[in-house]
Amino acid sequence: MQLLQRSALCRDLALLLLWLLVWQCGRLVEYTEHASVWFPSAGLTFAAMLVLGLRAIPALLIACVLITFFSVQLYQLPLNFNQTLQAGLLFGLAHILPYGVGAWLLRVLASRGQRHFPKLVLQFLLIAAGSALAASVLVIVQLVLCRMLPFSQVESTWLPFWIGDLAGVVVIAPLLFAVLTRFKPSALFRLTDVAGLQQLRWSRRVSVKILLNIALLTAVMFLVKLTHSANSAFAIFFLLIPHMWLACTESAFVNVISVAISSTLIVLWVHLFGLMEFVMVYQFAVTVIAANTLFGLSLPALIEDNIRLRQVAFTDSLTQTATREWLEQQAGLEILRHQHTGLPLSLVLFDVDHFKQINDAYGHQVGDQALATVCQITRHYLRPSDLLARYGGDEFVLLLPDTSAEAAALIAGRILAQLRLVRIADLTQISASFGVSQYQPGQDYSSLFAQADKALYQAKQQGRDQVQLYAEAVVPSAT
Numbered sequence: 001m002q003l004l005q006r007s008a009l010c011r012d013l014a015l016l017l018l019w020l021l022v023w024q025c026g027r028l029v030e031y032t033e034h035a036s037v038w039f040p041s042a043g044l045t046f047a048a049m050l051v052l053g054l055r056a057i058p059a060l061l062i063a064c065v066l067i068t069f070f071s072v073q074l075y076q077l078p079l080n081f082n083q084t085l086q087a088g089l090l091f092g093l094a095h096i097l098p099y100g101v102g103a104w105l106l107r108v109l110a111s112r113g114q115r116h117f118p119k120l121v122l123q124f125l126l127i128a129a130g131s132a133l134a135a136s137v138l139v140i141v142q143l144v145l146c147r148m149l150p151f152s153q154v155e156s157t158w159l160p161f162w163i164g165d166l167a168g169v170v171v172i173a174p175l176l177f178a179v180l181t182r183f184k185p186s187a188l189f190r191l192t193d194v195a196g197l198q199q200l201r202w203s204r205r206v207s208v209k210i211l212l213n214i215a216l217l218t219a220v221m222f223l224v225k226l227t228h229s230a231n232s233a234f235a236i237f238f239l240l241i242p243h244m245w246l247a248c249t250e251s252a253f254v255n256v257i258s259v260a261i262s263s264t265l266i267v268l269w270v271h272l273f274g275l276m277e278f279v280m281v282y283q284f285a286v287t288v289i290a291a292n293t294l295f296g297l298s299l300p301a302l303i304e305d306n307i308r309l310r311q312v313a314f315t316d317s318l319t320q321t322a323t324r325e326w327l328e329q330q331a332g333l334e335i336l337r338h339q340h341t342g343l344p345l346s347l348v349l350f351d352v353d354h355f356k357q358i359n360d361a362y363g364h365q366v367g368d369q370a371l372a373t374v375c376q377i378t379r380h381y382l383r384p385s386d387l388l389a390r391y392g393g394d395e396f397v398l399l400l401p402d403t404s405a406e407a408a409a410l411i412a413g414r415i416l417a418q419l420r421l422v423r424i425a426d427l428t429q430i431s432a433s434f435g436v437s438q439y440q441p442g443q444d445y446s447s448l449f450a451q452a453d454k455a456l457y458q459a460k461q462q463g464r465d466q467v468q469l470y471a472e473a474v475v476p477s478a479t
Contacts, residue, residue: 011052012055012058012059013059015048015052015056015059015060015063016059016060016062016063018044019041019044019045019048019059019060019063020063020066020067022040022041022043022044022172023040023041023063023067025040025264026038026039026040026041026164026168038164038167038168038171038263038267038283038286039164039165039167039168040168040171040172041168042095042099042132042135042165042166042168042169042172043168043169043170043171043172043173043175043176044172044173044176045060045095045096045099046099046102046103046128046131046169046173047172047173047174047176047177047180048060048176048180049096049099049100049102049103049104050103050106050107050173050177051177051180051181052180053103053104053107054100057096057100060092060095060096061089061092061096063092064088064089064091064092064095064096065085065088065089065091065092066088067088068084068087068088068091069084069085069088071148072084072087072148075148077147077148078147079146079147079148083146086146087142087146087148090142090145090146091139091142091143091146093138093142094135094138094139094141094142095135095138095139097134097135097138098130098131098132098134098135098138099131099135099169101131101134102127102128102130102131105127106120106123106124106127109123117297117298118295118298121294121295121297121298124173124174124294125170125291125294128166128169128170128173129166131169132162132165132166132168132169133162133166135165136158136161136162136165137158139161140154140157140158140161160279160280160283163280163283163284163287164283166287167263167283167286167287167290170287170290170291170294171259171260171263171286171287171290172260172263174252174256174259174294175256175257175259175260178253178256202254206250206254209242209245209246209249209250209258210246210258210261212242213239213242213243213246213258213261213262214261214262214265216238216239216242217236217239217262217265217266217269218265218269220232220235220236220238220239221236221266221269221270221273221275222269222273223235224273224275224278225273225274225275228277230278230281233275233278233281233282234281236266236281236282236285237285237288237289239262239285239289240288240289240292243255243258243259243262243289243292243293243296244292244293244296246258246293246296247293247296247297248296252297255293255296255297258293259289259290259293262289263286263289263290266282266285266286267282267286270282314326316389316390318368318371318372318390319371319372319374319375319390320372320375321375321388321389321390321396322387322388322389322390323389323390324389324390324391324392326389327387327389327391327397327399328445330387330399331347331399331445331448331449332445334399334401335439335443335444335445335448337401338401338439339441343401343402344402344403344404344405344438344439345399345400345401345402345403345438345439345448346400346403346404346405346407346408346436346437346438346439347397347398347399347400347408347436347437347438347439347448347449347451347452348397348398348400348408348411348412348434348435348436348452349391349395349396349397349398349434349435349436349437349449349452349453349455349456350395350396350397350398350412350415350432350433350434350435350456351393351394351395351396351432351433351456352370352371352374352394352430352431352432353430353431353432353433353464353465354464355367355370355371355393355394358370366424369424370424370430371394373422373424373430374396374419374430374432375388375390375396377415377418377419377422378396378398378415380418381411381414381415381418382398382411385401385402386398386399386400386401386403387399397449397452398411398412404438405436405437405438405469405470406469408436408438409434409436409467409469412434412436412467413467415432415434416431416432416434416465416466416467419431419432420465431464431465432465433456433459433460433464433465433466433468434455434456434459434466434467434468435452435453435454435455435456435457435458435459435468435470436452436455436467436468436469436470437449437451437452437455437469437470438470451470451471452470454470455468455469455470455471456468
């Protein structure tokens with residue numbers, strides 16, 4: 001492996017041999033001249049151009065010329081050496097150019113920051129479809145011009161040719177891309193890191209899932225062998241279910257391996273079970289299963305992005321507390337829960353005393369530090385079920401489920417006592433005023449908040465630096 005990493009000549013030779021081997025695997029399931037159930041060489045070409053770029057062209061071009069000579073002998077075509085060499089070079093150009101352009105386009109999109117995995121999946125599938133179609137058209141034109149394919153067969157050849165190429169790219173390219181980057185890490189970017197294609201977490205559980213998938217695939221295709229029914233052939237699409245199961249529970253590398261195994265078995269059973277009459281069904285099945293799995297792999301990334309966006313939308317950036325919008329949503333849910341359980345629910349509204357003077361005297365940076373410190377201290381006295389939210393400016397709200405007003409006042413008193421010990425910059429002391437209210441039957445969030453606001457106003461009127469219950473006497477702070 002180290003030799004392949006260090007020697008460009010060894011990499012070229014290995015790529016050449018691998019391409020010929022992969023092409024031979026595709027030829028084994030060829031159902032007519034120049035048309036196979038799938039064309040895995042297309043996936044290798046795309047992956048090689050993506051990882052190696054222009055450095056892959058010599059090995060790929062030599063491989064295309066060699067298989068052209070082999071095909072001429074295999075199909076006993078009336079071409080001499082020079083005509084065959086010309087046909088091989090034209091085939092290499094027609095095959096490599098579309099996948100090279102497609103790989104270059106994907107590299108450009110990734111290098112410009114488009115590394116969001118769901119976007120990359122969509123981009124890859126669209127580029128793969130376009131590249132496979134372009135390659136199919138150019139290769140068919142080359143075959144006709146070089147007298148390797150009668151023009152009369154073009155109409156019946158182009159669609160299975162395209163789907164076979166597309167299946168090869170969608171199924172094989174992700175796996176071979178991950179493999180090739182182990183020998184030659186890309187200097188431009190590491191898509192494998194974005195897609196998780198280097199994380200091979202294999203376990204007994206993974207083996208069981210793949211074996212179950214293989215058993216289901218074999219059973220479904222053996223049923224078609226027994227019945228020779230077109231309706232039975234469509235049962236292959238039930239494989240979407242286990243592959244989505246794998247996509248949602250296992251790493252990306254495990255999934256691309258699983259798709260490659262399933263796709264290889266599909267084309268193998270087509271050949272061994274004599275199911276060539278249903279070849280178009282299985283071509284589409286291979287492509288759809290692979291594409292569906294790639295989109296399935298996007299789900300965890302989408303969920304993670306949604307969680308991150310939710311955190312950004314409902315988290316105050318300065319204090320890392322909940323936003324006002326999130327507070328109102330959670331308060332509504334807690335009120336509904338209280339109506340079912342009858343357990344108490346309290347709300348505490350507080351702000352920092354004379355906060356404007358702190359900003360004016362010490363600057364906004366010190367003021368921000370004071371707010372962050374207040375929130376940090378407050379969190380020490382809260383349970384996981386409690387919610388601390390920034391209502392606006394220096395004003396904060398505590399939502400305390402299963403807590404009476406008296407207990408909420410004691411919590412607020414402990415927070416206040418701790419705040420008095422804080423020193424920030426040249427400040428001698430930080431204090432705050434607290435208003436506490438408890439939910440009563442028939443109230444809504446607005447009225448509960450309004451009561452806490454009135455209690456806070458009363459605390460300020462009576463000198464600040466204290467805790468006040470709604471319509472109650474001042475509660476002494478804890479010491």
